[in-house]
Amino acid sequence: MKIRSITLLSAVILLTLGLQSLFAATDQQFKLKPGARGNLCMKCHNTFQEKVARKFVHTPLKKNDCTGCHNAHTSNHGKMLSAEVKSVCSVCHPPMISATAKSVHKVVAEGNCMKCHDPHAAANKDNLLMEGKLLCFSCHKALGEKLAKVRFRHSPVEKDCLICHQPHSSDKGPFLLKDDIAQLCGGCHKTDKPIFIKKHMGYPVAGSRCTGCHDPHGSDNTGLLLKNVHSPVAKRMCNQCHEEATSPTPLKTKKEGMTLCRGCHNEMYNKTFEKSRMHWPVVSKNGCLGCHNPHASQDKGLLREPMKQLCGKCHIDTMKRQTQNISKHEPIVDGRCTECHDPHSSNNMFLTRKAADFDLCTSCHDWSQHSTHPIGEKIRDPRNKNLSVGCGSCHRAHGTAFKKLLYYPTTTEMCIQCHEQLKR
Amino acid sequence: MTRTIRTLICILPIFCALPAYCADVVKFKPLAEIYQDANKITLKTPEGVACGKNSILVADTGNGRFVRYDRAGDELKNGVEIKLEQVPYPIRLKAAAMDRVLALDGKSRKIARLAADGSFVGYLEYKNVPLPADIVPRSMTVNAKDDVYIVDALGERVIVTDQTGAFLRQIPFPKENGFISDVAVDPRGGVYILDSLKGRVYKAASDSAPFQPFASGLQENLYLAVSMEIDPQGRIYLLDQNDSAVILLGPDGSFQGHYLSYGWKAGQINYPGQACLTENNTLIIADRNNSRVQLFKVQ
Numbered sequence: 001m002k003i004r005s006i007t008l009l010s011a012v013i014l015l016t017l018g019l020q021s022l023f024a025a026t027d028q029q030f031k032l033k034p035g036a037r038g039n040l041c042m043k044c045h046n047t048f049q050e051k052v053a054r055k056f057v058h059t060p061l062k063k064n065d066c067t068g069c070h071n072a073h074t075s076n077h078g079k080m081l082s083a084e085v086k087s088v089c090s091v092c093h094p095p096m097i098s099a100t101a102k103s104v105h106k107v108v109a110e111g112n113c114m115k116c117h118d119p120h121a122a123a124n125k126d127n128l129l130m131e132g133k134l135l136c137f138s139c140h141k142a143l144g145e146k147l148a149k150v151r152f153r154h155s156p157v158e159k160d161c162l163i164c165h166q167p168h169s170s171d172k173g174p175f176l177l178k179d180d181i182a183q184l185c186g187g188c189h190k191t192d193k194p195i196f197i198k199k200h201m202g203y204p205v206a207g208s209r210c211t212g213c214h215d216p217h218g219s220d221n222t223g224l225l226l227k228n229v230h231s232p233v234a235k236r237m238c239n240q241c242h243e244e245a246t247s248p249t250p251l252k253t254k255k256e257g258m259t260l261c262r263g264c265h266n267e268m269y270n271k272t273f274e275k276s277r278m279h280w281p282v283v284s285k286n287g288c289l290g291c292h293n294p295h296a297s298q299d300k301g302l303l304r305e306p307m308k309q310l311c312g313k314c315h316i317d318t319m320k321r322q323t324q325n326i327s328k329h330e331p332i333v334d335g336r337c338t339e340c341h342d343p344h345s346s347n348n349m350f351l352t353r354k355a356a357d358f359d360l361c362t363s364c365h366d367w368s369q370h371s372t373h374p375i376g377e378k379i380r381d382p383r384n385k386n387l388s389v390g391c392g393s394c395h396r397a398h399g400t401a402f403k404k405l406l407y408y409p410t411t412t413e414m415c416i417q418c419h420e421q422l423k424r
Numbered sequence: 425m426t427r428t429i430r431t432l433i434c435i436l437p438i439f440c441a442l443p444a445y446c447a448d449v450v451k452f453k454p455l456a457e458i459y460q461d462a463n464k465i466t467l468k469t470p471e472g473v474a475c476g477k478n479s480i481l482v483a484d485t486g487n488g489r490f491v492r493y494d495r496a497g498d499e500l501k502n503g504v505e506i507k508l509e510q511v512p513y514p515i516r517l518k519a520a521a522m523d524r525v526l527a528l529d530g531k532s533r534k535i536a537r538l539a540a541d542g543s544f545v546g547y548l549e550y551k552n553v554p555l556p557a558d559i560v561p562r563s564m565t566v567n568a569k570d571d572v573y574i575v576d577a578l579g580e581r582v583i584v585t586d587q588t589g590a591f592l593r594q595i596p597f598p599k600e601n602g603f604i605s606d607v608a609v610d611p612r613g614g615v616y617i618l619d620s621l622k623g624r625v626y627k628a629a630s631d632s633a634p635f636q637p638f639a640s641g642l643q644e645n646l647y648l649a650v651s652m653e654i655d656p657q658g659r660i661y662l663l664d665q666n667d668s669a670v671i672l673l674g675p676d677g678s679f680q681g682h683y684l685s686y687g688w689k690a691g692q693i694n695y696p697g698q699a700c701l702t703e704n705n706t707l708i709i710a711d712r713n714n715s716r717v718q719l720f721k722v723q
């Protein structure tokens with residue numbers, strides 16, 4: 001045993017010496033001055049003396065090995081890096097994204113390590129640019145601003161985001177969470193405690209997705225409930241929709257699908273179904289729950305997501321077209337889809353709130369500010385005798401690749417589509 | 425002389441290959457546009473069209489009526505208005521045997537059975553269909569035996585019934601489906617469904633088989649396809665509503681081409697609703713937002 005250890009130790013020493021001599025040989029071969037791999041650099045880059053004095057120094061710099069990352073002579077990359085920023089870190093550091101990751105931090109996926117880490121030295125552990133949540137909020141500004149204003153903050157948020165989140169990727173949950181939502185929350189909030197059971201009206205919610213009702217960061221509502229709470233939830237009347245907590249199937253709803261919702265929202269239901277054109281998700285398997293969260297939501301109307309994201313999940317092409325626009329149509333940019341469309345049903349094409357596009361458009365756009373081109377039901381479109389001239393004859397509401405949402409790159413090209421006699 | 429022979433030898437393969445090349449290229453030749461009925465009442469946002477042997481029926485959705493045109497080859501004549509109070513808002517049609525037609529009403533979401541003359545025969549009354557009891561048909565088709573295949577948006581399945589509505593069998597949608605908007609059956613009994621959101625076509629090799637991906641990776645070429653037709657060679661015509669185009673797939677599901685474009689003029693289409701194919705390869709498109717029907721010869 002002892003002999004084997006000695007042999008192994010000798011091998012390591014020999015290997016180390018071998019490598020050192022190899023380096024030395026290379027240094028000699030290139031006639032490098034002593035310290036050419038790092039110390040010499042500091043003579044010119046003297047501001048680095050301050051960096052080196054910081055508490056946490058990146059190992060290559062600590063070893064005075066600037067050539068670990070930089071090429072002293074030429075480079076195709078910024079800062080004379082020996083490789084692309086995306087890959088230079090991975091020369092030494094193992095991949096930060098596991099093959100089984102359920103969620104990945106965008107900056108990590110993009111290889112922007114330096115958004116969080118200082119490549120030379122920092123005052124914070126792991127060479128982080130800032131300490132704890134300050135670093136996170138430097139990008140997640142909206143969250144930081146919101147938390148500064150809310151009445152109630154989740155205590156881990158006050159300490160460190162990394163109590164709940166992984167910084168690089170997570171194999172266990174969405175949003176870089178360290179575990180599945182219910183299990184993560186259950187780590188602190190013991191679901192068998194009487195206070196927990198009482199607050200949840202005796203319903204077995206241990207396996208439920210807590211974030212369906214609670215904001216894990218902070219809220220103005222007690223119990224960190226989301227901004228908009230469905231009335232029965234706010235009144236703690238879970239049994240209005242669900243079977244009694246004491247029943248064998250307490251989480252089962254009393255009725256299936258939209259029949260349950262109709263019990264209270266009957267007027268809305270009737271209005272929806274009396275129209276000719278239905279938004280198909282309304283009558284699909286998920287019914288109301290395709291778009292609405294039945295318990296609580298950050299968004300008005302208990303929407304599952306902000307409208308832009310929610311509508312954009314299905315209307316992918318429409319949203320994609322909008323991103324290519326030169327001129328942006330504000331309601332689309334802001335995700336105010338329901339300003340023009342009825343999300344449930346309508347008697348009009350594209351589920352618009354008004355039948356004629358000029359009626360719809362003029363609810364925001366002042367017609368008197370526009371050109372005097374005649375439009376209206378009586379004005380026929382020369383390109384197609386079955387169509388009248390409306391705003392949509394020249395502009396595409398969801399955008400085109402051209403200015404002012406026009407179909408063609410120039411006004412002239414647009415006009416000669418109908419006024420062919422003016423074509424040159 | 426030698427030079428001439430050499431030149432001819434070089435050119436000959438090109439001439440030989442040219443017909444084969446041309447045979448593979450599909451062309452859409454605009455044939456006609458239909459703007460009105462026999463009484464000169466204009467069409468308004470027609471969403472559905474059914475190609476019968478001797479006639480075509482148009483769902484003139486905006487006017488809440490049907491218009492039946494007699495068909496002689498590629499020529500459409502007359503244009504008889506048919507108003508049915510049982511189908512106030514027709515959105516999709518499918519021709520059945522003997523020029524009968526199935527019509528889906530957008531408001532009641534019921535499938536009506538129409539006789540060859542366009543008269544109302546009755547609704548398709550579902551019998552013995554497994555739960556969920558409610559059915560929300562999004563589209564339908566018929567096979568050679570006149571069995572009806574219904575896309576049930578609520579139950580996420582294709583229900584197969586006989587022509588009276590008696591349940592025969594069902595095929596569940598694939599789990600990862602986005603939104604299934606149409607169904608088609610090929611001459612060999614293969615059942616196809618069109619996933620508008622994910623830009624995919626699934627195929628069930630027979631009525632008893634599950635749906636398997638057939639054509640995928642079409643997202644680059646598809647915006648929101650809503651209608652699907654299959655020709656006798658097994659080629660699939662996808663009508664892309666939001667891109668105002670027709671996408672042609674080969675019998676193996678491979679992408680063959682992107683045809684037609686957005687616009688108002690003859691030959692251009694504008695948010696089309698449905699297409700049907702005649703036996704002599706004429707594609708008839710309900711050109712919804714152009715408020716007309718257009719005929720294209722597929723060559």
